[in-house]
Amino acid sequence: xxxxxxxxxxxxxxDAAKYDASCASSxxxxxxxxxxxxxxxxxxxxxxxxxxxxxxxxxxxxxLLTNSCIFDCAYCINRKSSNVRRARFTAQEVVQLTLSFYKxxxxxxxxxxxxxIRSSNYxxxxxxxxxxxxxxxxxxxGYIHLKxxxxxxxxxxxxAGLHADRVSINVELPTNDGLKQLAPEKSVGQIEEAMxxxxxxxxDAGDAAKRFKSAPSFAxxxxxxxxxxxxxxxxxxxxxxxxxxxxxxxxxxxxYYSAFSxxxxxxxxLPLQRPPLMREHRLYQSDWLMxxxxxxxxxxxxxxxxxxxxxxxxxPKLAWALKFRDRFPVDVNRAPKEQxxxxxxxxxxxxxxxxxxxxxxxxxxxxxxxxxxxxxxxxPFISTADWSPTLLTDRADLRALVAPKRQQLExxxx
Amino acid sequence: xxxxxxxxxxAPDDFEGWRDAARGLVKAGVLPEAVVWQVPGGVLDLFxxxxxxxxAPSFAVPRAFVDMARSAICHSDPERFAxxxxxxxxxxxxxxxxxxxxxxxxxxxxxxxxxxRRDAHKMHAFVRFREVEGQGGSRFVAFFEPDHHIVRNExxxxxxxxxxxxxxxxxxxxSIHWDGKTLSEGPGATRADAPAGDPLEAVWKTYYAxxxxxxxxxxxxxxxxxxxxxWRNMPETSLVQPLIAGARSRELEMIDRSMAKQxxxxxxxxxxxxxxxxxxxxxxxxxxxxxxGCTRCDLYKCGTQTVFGEGxxxxxxLFVGEQPGDQEDLAGRPFxxxxxxxxxxxxxKAGIDRSTTYxxxxxxxxxxxxxxxxxxxxxPDAGEIEACRWWQESERALIKPAVTVALGATAARxxxxxxxxxxxxxxxxxxxxxxxxxxxxxxPSFLLRIxxxxxxxxxxxxxxRDLERIKARAAELAT
Numbered sequence: 001x002x003x004x005x006x007x008x009x010x011x012x013x014x015d016a017a018k019y020d021a022s023c024a025s026s027x028x029x030x031x032x033x034x035x036x037x038x039x040x041x042x043x044x045x046x047x048x049x050x051x052x053x054x055x056x057x058x059x060x061x062x063x064l065l066t067n068s069c070i071f072d073c074a075y076c077i078n079r080k081s082s083n084v085r086r087a088r089f090t091a092q093e094v095v096q097l098t099l100s101f102y103k104x105x106x107x108x109x110x111x112x113x114x115x116x117i118r119s120s121n122y123x124x125x126x127x128x129x130x131x132x133x134x135x136x137x138x139x140x141x142g143y144i145h146l147k148x149x150x151x152x153x154x155x156x157x158x159x160a161g162l163h164a165d166r167v168s169i170n171v172e173l174p175t176n177d178g179l180k181q182l183a184p185e186k187s188v189g190q191i192e193e194a195m196x197x198x199x200x201x202x203x204d205a206g207d208a209a210k211r212f213k214s215a216p217s218f219a220x221x222x223x224x225x226x227x228x229x230x231x232x233x234x235x236x237x238x239x240x241x242x243x244x245x246x247x248x249x250x251x252x253x254x255x256y257y258s259a260f261s262x263x264x265x266x267x268x269x270l271p272l273q274r275p276p277l278m279r280e281h282r283l284y285q286s287d288w289l290m291x292x293x294x295x296x297x298x299x300x301x302x303x304x305x306x307x308x309x310x311x312x313x314x315x316p317k318l319a320w321a322l323k324f325r326d327r328f329p330v331d332v333n334r335a336p337k338e339q340x341x342x343x344x345x346x347x348x349x350x351x352x353x354x355x356x357x358x359x360x361x362x363x364x365x366x367x368x369x370x371x372x373x374x375x376x377x378x379x380p381f382i383s384t385a386d387w388s389p390t391l392l393t394d395r396a397d398l399r400a401l402v403a404p405k406r407q408q409l410e411x412x413x414x
Numbered sequence: 415x416x417x418x419x420x421x422x423x424x425a426p427d428d429f430e431g432w433r434d435a436a437r438g439l440v441k442a443g444v445l446p447e448a449v450v451w452q453v454p455g456g457v458l459d460l461f462x463x464x465x466x467x468x469x470a471p472s473f474a475v476p477r478a479f480v481d482m483a484r485s486a487i488c489h490s491d492p493e494r495f496a497x498x499x500x501x502x503x504x505x506x507x508x509x510x511x512x513x514x515x516x517x518x519x520x521x522x523x524x525x526x527x528x529x530x531r532r533d534a535h536k537m538h539a540f541v542r543f544r545e546v547e548g549q550g551g552s553r554f555v556a557f558f559e560p561d562h563h564i565v566r567n568e569x570x571x572x573x574x575x576x577x578x579x580x581x582x583x584x585x586x587x588x589s590i591h592w593d594g595k596t597l598s599e600g601p602g603a604t605r606a607d608a609p610a611g612d613p614l615e616a617v618w619k620t621y622y623a624x625x626x627x628x629x630x631x632x633x634x635x636x637x638x639x640x641x642x643x644x645w646r647n648m649p650e651t652s653l654v655q656p657l658i659a660g661a662r663s664r665e666l667e668m669i670d671r672s673m674a675k676q677x678x679x680x681x682x683x684x685x686x687x688x689x690x691x692x693x694x695x696x697x698x699x700x701x702x703x704x705x706x707g708c709t710r711c712d713l714y715k716c717g718t719q720t721v722f723g724e725g726x727x728x729x730x731x732l733f734v735g736e737q738p739g740d741q742e743d744l745a746g747r748p749f750x751x752x753x754x755x756x757x758x759x760x761x762x763k764a765g766i767d768r769s770t771t772y773x774x775x776x777x778x779x780x781x782x783x784x785x786x787x788x789x790x791x792x793x794p795d796a797g798e799i800e801a802c803r804w805w806q807e808s809e810r811a812l813i814k815p816a817v818t819v820a821l822g823a824t825a826a827r828x829x830x831x832x833x834x835x836x837x838x839x840x841x842x843x844x845x846x847x848x849x850x851x852x853x854x855x856x857x858p859s860f861l862l863r864i865x866x867x868x869x870x871x872x873x874x875x876x877x878x879r880d881l882e883r884i885k886a887r888a889a890e891l892a893t
Contacts, residue, residue, distance in 0.1 A: 007620050014624040032574035041575040047539045048639065050650055052626040053658045055635025062625060097617070103554060103579060104543040106618050261629035277630060353515040360514040367516035 004087055006097065012087040016067035016078050017113060020170075021226055021256040023048075025059045025108035025143040028165040028221035033141050039102055040109070040141030042165070047108050060111040060145060061101055065089055065126055069115030073172070073183035075231045075260060078115045088117075091129045098134060102142055109143030109165075110134070116149060124152035124160070131163035143221075150186070150194040157194065158218075161201055166221040166253070169194050171246065174239045178232035195250040198223050202251070222253035229283060230276040231260040235308030237301045240286050244297035247290070257283045282310045289317055292348050293341045314403045318344040321381055322399050329383040332363050344402070345378040377402050418450045423495070426453045427488045427563040436499055437472060446503050451495035475505055478512045485527035488563045497523055533562045538571055540644045541583060544612040554581040557608035557647055565590060569597055584608050605647070615649040622650040628661035633744060641787055655718060659746045694727050694812060701808055705778060711801035713779035713794070718743045723774025723809050730888040732772045732815035734806060734825040736857055740789050743780035748773050753859035757821075760858065760874065764881035772813055776828035777802045799828050810848075816891040817843075818850060819884055822857025840880060843887070851891070855880040 004012075026046030033039050048057035066088035067078040077084060089097075098110045112130055116123050127146055134140040146164040148157050161167055169191055173179045176188050198219070205218030225246060229239065243255040259280040289295040303319035304310050311319050321328060321344045330339050332354055340351045350372045357363060357371065362385040369375040380392045380402060392398070419439070423431045432451075439449060483498050501523055504511045514520060543554035554576070558565075565583065569590045572583065582591045584603035591598045636654075645651035706720045714720070721738035724747060741751035749757050761768050777798055782789040794802075806828055810818060820826040826834045829852055830844060839854040846852050856877055864870040 007617050010617060011620050011624045014621050018625050018627050033577040034574060035577075037578055039576055039579060041571075043571075043574075045535075047535070049539050050622065050648065051636040051640040052622065053633055053636050053654055053661065054627045054630040055632030056627075056630075057639070058622070058625060061621065100614055101618060101621075103576070104545070104612065104614060104618070105541050105556070259630070261627060277632075356513045357516040360510060361516060363516060370516055370518070370521050 006089075006093055009087040009089055009093070010063070010097065012085050013063045013065075013067055013089060016064045016084070016115075017062045017111075019077065019258060019261070020062060020111070020113060020147070021056075021258040022145070022168065022224060022254070023057050023059045023062060023111065024145075024166075024221075024224075024254065026221070027253065028143060029217060031141050033139075036139045036141060038139030038141060039099070042108075042141070042143055046143075049106055049108065059108045060143065061098055061107045061109070062111040063089070063094070063097075063113075065091075065094065065112060065114035065123070065130070066117055067115050068117050070118075071116055071183070071185045073186065075172075075182055075228055091126060091133060094130045095133045095138065098142075099138060099140065102140070107142075109140075109145070111145040111147075113147035114149075120149045120152045121156060124149050124156040128156055128159050128163065131160065135163045145221075148194065148198070150190045154197055157197065158201060161198070161205075161219045162216055164219055166224060167198060167219045168224045168226070169198070170226045171242075172227060173232055174227050174229075174234040174242045175232065178234060182232060192250075195223065195225070195246075195252075199251045223250070224252055224254040224256060225250075226256040226258055228260050229257045229280055235304070236279070236283060236286075236310040237304045237308035239283060240290075240297055240300050243287060244290055255287060257287075278312050279310075282312060282316060286310065286316045289320075293317070294338055295320070314399070315344070317342075318377075318402060322402075325394060325398075328381045329389050330381060331383050332368060333358050333385060343378060343381050345374065345381075346372060418448050419444055420450045420452060421495075423451065423453045425563075425566075426490075427566055428453075429484050429487045432483075432487055432495055432498065436502055439499070440473070440502065440506065441471070446496065446500040449496065449499060451499075453495075475502065476509070476512045479505060482512075482523060482527045484567075485530040486523050488530045488567060489526040490562050491526060494526055497526070530562050530564060533560050534564045534568050534571075536560075536644065537564060537568050540640075540648055541572070542648055543581060544609040545614070546609045551580070554579055555584065555608050556582070557584045557603065557605050559586060559643075559647065561643075563587065566599070573597060612649075619650050619653055623653055623657060626657055628657070631658065631661045633658060633741065637787070655744060655746060658744055697812055698727055698809075701805075701812070705805055708778065708805070710804070711779075711798045713777070713781050713798060716782070717779040719746050720778050721746055721748055721775065721780070722778060722805075723748060723772055725768070725772035725774075726770050727772070727813055729770060729772035729813055730816045730892050731766070731770075731819060731884060732810060732813055732817070733774070733819045733821055734829060735773070735775045735821045736824040736859075737775050737777035737791075737794055738780045739791055739859075740780065740782070743789075748775055749858075753857070753862060756861060757858040760878050760881060763878050764885055766881060766885050772809070772815065774806065774809055776806055776825045778805055794824060796827070799824060803828050810850075814850075815888075816851070817884055817888045818846065818852045820852060820854045822860065825857070826854045840876075851887070853880070853884050853887070855884075 024046055025042070026044065028042050030043055032041035032043075046059055048059050050058040052058060064078070066086070067084065068086045068088065069076075069078045069080055072080040076082075094110070094112065098107070101107045102109070110130070112127055114123050114127055127148075131144050131146055134144065144164045145166045145168065146160045148160050148167050148169055150169055157167075171188075171191055172183055172186065179186060179188055202219055202222060205215065208215035209217065227239070227242070239257070246252050246255055257280050259276050286295075286300045289300055290297060299320065300316055301308075303316045303323060310316055314322075321342065327339070327342065330343050332340065337351060337355060340346055340354060341348065346354075353371045354363065354368070357367065361367065364385045365375060365379075365387045368378070368382065368384060372378065379387065380389045380398055383389065395401070421435045421439070423435070425431070479501065486494050486498060497519065501511070501519055504519065511517065511520065515524070537558060537560055541556045541558050543556045545552050545554055565585050565588055569583075569592075572581065573592055576592070578594060580593050582589060584607055586602045586604070589600040589603050591600060640651075645654075702722050705722045708714060708720055717738070721742050735749060738748060739751045739753065742748055742754070748754070758768060761771075777794040780789070781792045781794050781798070783792050784790075818829060820829050823834065823836060826832075826836070826839065829846060834854060836854060836856055840856070843851045843853050856873070858877070861870065861874050861877060864873055
């Protein structure tokens, strides 16, 4: 095979990496390049350096070390039986690419993953070598996210954590059956064991850092995972339950969802259709409800229909409010924070502003309009000094009043 | 009435200067409405007396106010100093005024501060350095155009991040330079002062093109976070249009490739339907290339690109719309936005396969007025319709459709040269100058704008009826 240039390899290995949803660069330790010899800083907030026409943020150089793989997971473009072009970066090529992109302010850092070649340990060693060289040879202080391989030697995984800001292992599919069917070489047990080890290492490093100032940091931005939505038959309720379990058991920072999109040269066992983007969006919304709005997974599941699917036309918070009308209207001048967070249209920031403002004035509808993005949709669910929805909350056609207007396109479907 | 006091600040982002002056004014009991604030480059107020503010003792204000003021002071709004001073007065009488988020003055200031923080964040994200070799090694230079006076404040971010590089950020207002040890300031600059390119940009663009997933096109989400005003100084944005234009076909291609090369067969079939040995396709492609560089009227200056017609070159029905909309302008294809989707649905209902028709517009460039982030459609005038008529007539001369359909008044005017009332004209065909038959009906975007549900239903039924009638007529003429 002819030798490929770096640019050609980049085309192949970036294309192969785009099915990983995460591009986050936030939540790691604060640091900068002063007093060092390299480049890089991180100030808490992630930065999106560009946006692709798919609306996704480009924060990191997200690539695979190689897209050759000895596994044959049906949903993956890089599986053994796929016909895609293969390429492989050397560790030094990735290091140089990361540094030259970083110096031009294109990226926040590197997100490195890889297909599995030779053995899990060999692949993991190569991934760790990139991170080591960046940190030790070049004093790189930007963000590094490494994807770790579940059955690699724990010592290698530990070394990954020493260099990386974030580590992740993909659970891939929401159910055991799905994994067995679509990724026969992977096992739930192994993936979960690796995530538990990681959780322990992160916790240990956290404890040590409290006691010793010089303790080495270990994945200060925590661990995350990803599952694919729409490749198997799992319902939204299954997925929501699974992620809440994952958050509880493994102390994850994030669970990412990736709508399964048609891939070149797809396996015959998969649905060939447009990716279920709205479904993915609703799942993220329910994820937010659980993490920031005090919803329990069972409460999110209550908004799903008999087959366990969330409504696609309205968001899960609105769906919950419509189902439990007796909890509304909420009095914005008296209600506790937990109740305010349940009001459709009120975000966490707006709730904080209401709590702060109402100590100094009796809030009226105008005030709420100033504190939030839009007050119209909220009216049936709140009462203020000059507004009470009275019968509105109980109207049978309330859903039609507050649901987003259907697109004109569907007029012809009737 | 006493003369207003005039305070001259040395720079538009001078928080310390404002703070010292404000202290003095508060001490002297000067009310907010009695102060005029000025900065260099601002509008000069000829009245009022200059006030040298004597140093005054500091007094406590909430931390939240200082944080907000440091950001808001950098805003380009000329009222910012006065608003902050008014807020300061409010705080003197109520220590907790910062907590009352529903207060209109505080709300306005918080919005100013938020806009400045967003601008700063976008600067951190969108500055693009280009490497230049010079004495003492390489140097990285960027040109950036912020909305507010943020550059001096944000220099620290770049120093912390690139402490061991030598770099310059040039902006229209001022330039900042870092030599590895000290930060210095220079005068404003233009894009021409920055280096023209960097070989690595080709590599970066390769990355940008390949990390994009064509199956998940979400142009709105991209534009919300990366508004067009930043595009000029970012190398990768030149790829946006071709990527959008090719997205649906790349996605279909992926599906097609796994479906026994069905797509390729369809395309070949369409080619074979054309007269063997004809030059139709080559002529059409030449026309397309010409049209892309069209400057027959001024509209080419504001739109992204020419949106030419597309479809089967042996079409029996040729649709002429008004002009491309926002999404068509970005995608480079006619009828792909909301009106296009409605049009597709109506065609389907009437039993017309869009791929057997040809769809184009009377005017080939998007005409709009900018309102904030949105580009609002604006009707083409008679001169623009006339200038663009040549393209529409060339397309029709090449395709020779059995029936031409004018969607809306602009298309009707372009085709017939007359201003017609659609409701009357839609009942019977008119004969065009070349002797062919033309039917007139409404534009799909008209159907999008009817507020009453009842009437909307009636009108869309009428539109489908027109399309069915057109389909029958085309079939009749073809036999």
